[in-house]
Amino acid sequence: MRQPSRRPPLRLQTRPPGDEERPDAGEEAGAGAEVDARLPGVVRLQCVQDVPRFDMPLLLGSFRSSTCNAVAVSYGGQSYLLAPAAAVIYGGQVRVSLPGRDKPFPAKVAHLGLECELAALQVAHLGLECELAALQVESPEFWEALVPYELALDGLPHLQQPCSVVSYAEAQPRPRSLLGTVVRTEIVTYPSAMQRLLGMTVGVGLSRDQLGSAVVDAQGLCLGIVFGRTLGGKASGARKQGGRTGAGAGGDGSGERWGMGRRRVGRRRGRRGGVEASAAVVPVPVVTHFLEDISKHGRYLGFPTLGITWRRTESHALRAYAGMRPGQTGILIASINPTAPLAAVAQPLDVLAAVGGAAVDNDGTVEFRGGREKINIAYHISQFQVGDSVELTLLRQGEPRTVRLELGVPGRLLPVHLGGRPPSYLVLSGLVLTGLSGPFLEGAFGRAWPVRSPVQLLREWQNNPSAADEQVVVVAECQDLGPTSATDGYERRAVMHQRVVRCNGAPVRSLAHLAALVGEAQARADALGSGSGSGSGGGRQGGKGRKAAPAPAADAATTTIPASAAGGASDGADGNGDGNVNGSGAAGAAEAAGANGQPSIGNGPPLDERQLLLELSNRMLLVLPLQQAGEDTKAMLAEYEVEHPVSADLRPAYEAALQGGQAGAGAAGALAAGGKGAKGSRGGAKGRTG
Structure with missing residues (x-):
């Protein structure tokens, strides 16, 4: 009996014309030319990342192994090897x-x-050890084996333009080329830093190991570098997984960055309701800005911003309120970052009408592609370099005024990333203090930190710093080291993840400032401790000598404090970010000194200089005896096998404060000890003669 004929499986069927994969890159090259014998500018990269614990800096970090691609490009006569930042940080x-x-x-x-x-x-x-000095030398052998890509500097690709993605996939000995299509070119939010820059989406299915691939056009010019992807699938499957259609929707453990939030970069619906696979690409304008920054300044400085929050002026009532006349266009400035250069020449309720000669529409867009399209104003500002001088046109009650300023990168009170640096820390007794940042919130509360984080910490996301060095200091850990420790009696959950507002009555500006205050207080306590010991000893020898002052108890303060003592703490400890702290800074410094010159809080009793008082954002006071806190700090460091109570970046300020405090308090302590010792000796003589 004759068997019925069956169609071959899909993997053996012949592809339709124009839909087949391109041959291996390098096989199309001729054997006669020396340049054609070299490989295309895509290599395989393997990295072992030592990611620190941002929520607990004393603990060891976790190791992660990642594999991706890197692209060799040529710009300005030099060759660069570019890779996704998230894979090598x-x-x-x-x-x-x-x-x-x-x-x-x-x-x-x-x-x-x-x-x-x-x-x-x-x-x-090749063959050198992975040392810092050896890695500073470029390898001629490496660059002789590659042909770096030339960047397509003639402009952005148009929509539906065909392109190719050249990359190494898993278990592929040579790079291959996949066909794709340019789907979208718009302003997107880059996840690692929440920066809004120009982005491009290419319709192509890639694996996790193919991140960092090169997107090239028909002429072989580089159009961009892949930094993210979106998996394809049916809409029903996406709903079963909670609507997650990004890289974290599958079981490969390659979830998207926390900064993406609810928006998935590169997500695209198919004809039948499914989600088509796509790749998020860093386009050529962003790549050239990155390379030009390195070439011009010798290091990467970032993308400049104006440091403002603005509102559209499409409402007639809002336009009339801002004093805009008929025919005038622009966006209304709602707030200005005090650290931005624009803060010196503009104010809220001003209207930004033009930037660098480009008129701003009422919806916050400028001309794009020669006036054929419109794009967000963030794209136009990102085309400048840090330090460039730009001319702005502002409208104040309808009157135009032109100002010129130097662009920069304003600071953030809650930084989204640490730039590849390890977290800073300060150990004080059983407390571990660190700076507030996006990685800290993610490590402490998980990827859902916008929902789980305390409200007083989330407020800092919208607040602006009043100075360039301002930083929010939080309690990362609070441990009770025993019944005699300085932190005994304080509830851990009431102290954890609270902001440190003041230290001994002085507003805390940053973690470095707090380390300096703690160092000065420890130096004064050490000097007073040695001086008071000699004076009190002389007094105890005589029967009629002066009695020594009682030593402060470890539990001298409780969480329930009088209203008079808490008055100074309630001004800036309500968790309202920098507004209350900066506003009450001068008053807090004035209240910190009592009538007798000793520091005090509000109308409360003067503080003992052998104690340290920390005010938290939940109106809680921590009184720590410095002598016992020093012993607890040594025990804390021995438990976690850490050598120094402060991180390496804070040691200069901490050690300088220790030396300065010892020099100043040593002289004062010697004078005080000499006077007390003389009185004690006279008292002892009287006792002996009597």
Whole structure:
């Protein structure tokens, strides 16, 4: 009996014309030319990341292994190796592999740009150890084996333009090319730094190992570098997984960054309700800005912003309130970051009408692609470099005025990232203090930190710093080290994740400022402790000598304090960010000194200089005896096997405060001890003669 004919499986069927994959990159090259014998500018990169514990800096971090691609590009006569920033940040070991070579090339991160999801690498000589000095030398052997891509500087690709994605996939010995289509070109939010820059979406299915691939056009010019992806699937499957259709929807453990929030970059619906696979790409204008910043300044400075929050002026009532005349366009400035250069020449309720000669419409857009399209004003501002001088046109009650300012990067009270630096910390008794940041909130409360974080910490997201060095200091850990410890009697959950508002009555500006205040207080306490011991000893020897002052108890203060003593703390400890702290800073400093010159809080009793008083954002006071706190700190460091009570970046300020406090308090302590000792000796003589 004749078997019925069956169609071959899909993987053996012939692809329709124009839909087949391109052959391996490099096979199309001719054998005669020397340049064609080299590989395209895409390499495989392997990195072992040592990610620290941001919520508890004393603990060891976790190791993560990632594999992605890196792209070699040529710009300004120099060659650069670019990789996704999220794949190499905190990279302890970075290796770059080439086909046909057994040993990989060691590399290091030379420039990290989390705002644009890019990192520039340096490659060392083959065979050298992965040392810092060796990684500073570029490897000629590595660059001789590659053909760096030329950037497509003639403009952005148009929609539905075909392109190719050249990358290494898993278990592929050579790079391959996949066909794709440009789906979207718009302003997107880059997840690592929540920076709004120009982005591009390409309709192509990629795996996790193919991040960092090169997107090229028909002429072989680089259109961008892939930094994210979106998995394809049916809409029903997405609903079963809670609506997650991004990289974290599957079971591969490659979830999206927390900064993406609810918006998934590159998500696109198919014809039948499914989600088509796509890739998020850093376009050429952003790549060239990153490279131009490195070439011009020698390091990456970032993308400038005006540091304002603005509102559209499409409402006739709002336009009349702002004093705009007919025919005038612009956006209304709602608030200005005090650290931004614009704060010196503008004020809220001013209207921004033009930036660098480009008119701003009422919806906050400027001309794009030669006036054929409109794009958000953030794109136009990001085209400038940090330090460039730009001309702005402002409207104040309808009167135009032109100002010129130097663009910069304003500070944030709650930084989204630490720029690849380890977290700073300060250990004081059983307390571990650190700076508030986005990685801290994610480590302490998980990826759902916008919902789970305390309200007093989330408020700092919208607040602006009053100074460039201002920082929110929070309690990362509170441990009770025993019944005699300085933190005994304080409830852990009442202290954890609270902001430190004041230290001994002085407003805390940053973690470095707090470390300096603690160092000065410890130096004064050590000097007073040695001086008072000698004086009291002389007094105790005589029967009629002066009695020594009683030592302060470890539980001298409780959480329930009188209204007079809590008055100074309630001004800036209500959790309202920098507004209350900065507003009551002068008053707090004035109230910190009592009538007798000793520090005090409000109308309360004067503070003992052998104690340290910390005011938290929940109106709680922590009174820590410094002598016992020093012993607790040593025990805390021995438990976590840490050498120093402060991080490396805070040690200069801390040690300088210790030395300065010892010098100043030593002289005062010597005078006081001499006077007390003389009185005590006279008292002892009287007792002996009697």
